Amino acid sequence: MPATPPDPAAGGQHGAAAHFRALESLYAAAPINRLFLSRLEIPELGVARIHFELDERYFHAAGAAHGTSYFKMLDDAAFYAANSRVSDRFLLTTSFNLFFTRPLRKGPVIAEGRWISGERRVYVADARLIDADGEEAARGTGTFMRSQIALATLPGYRLAD
Template identity: 35%
Template sequence: MPQDHLKKLENLYYAAPINEALNPTISISENISSIEQFIGQSQCHAGQFAHGSVIFKLLDDAAYFAAASSQTEFFLVTASYEIKFKKPAPVGHYKAIGELIDSSGRLLKAKSKVIDENDQIIAKGKGLFIPTKQQLSHLKGYSS
């Protein structure tokens, strides 16, 4: 896998407007990605735990970029994602780890998990990702 592709994927992640407010960090290698993020009070629901949408974003992004590491031409989208929440996530630092499971055929399969500072699993899941007709080379962030 070309190293410049992996670096461009990281740049693409940082170029996404949604990540400006969340301030995550990402590292992508062949078939694996890792995202770290502090979940603050503003990302919690009334029960004082991280909203499920925040955990889903970490899971989806980690699995997505593990899958995208194997796709050098087209932008992927999430076709489906199945989540299993294990325990609530209070304010703190979290890490999502994604791994490509299968890239044979048109659909790419990847799994991911979110762990807390004590390496306890908060949530895990797996997803299917499909290439679009949109070329990576035309996207702001990837091409710069």
């Protein structure tokens, strides 16, 4: 039987912190993340940070990160910021707009996502990429919709006992 989803507004081990840790575990378990050196942290409701390490594997022919890397980092950060507010269902990205402001090279990058709006069915969150020099390299805004997929049924979403 699936675990009862925590209420993000509640305190204690079955509240927001338990949901955040379970989302971090879900992120780590996703097969796509075997291709990226990254780690998710959800420090508070509506905020997600993903720490990435870029190297030449993610570069296009001109020696900087390919746009697919930008999209992955921005989408993930915005998605988890939004899904931190939803404890029973997996969200789905329905649209995403991104803006490139500078090339990313080898080194650490932080994708920082923040929930903007939405409480029931559709959520909006934005994200930005910060390079090793503290400069913004890109930003984006996504729209996310509640799916029929229960978080508690997903491999990797594990609530602490």
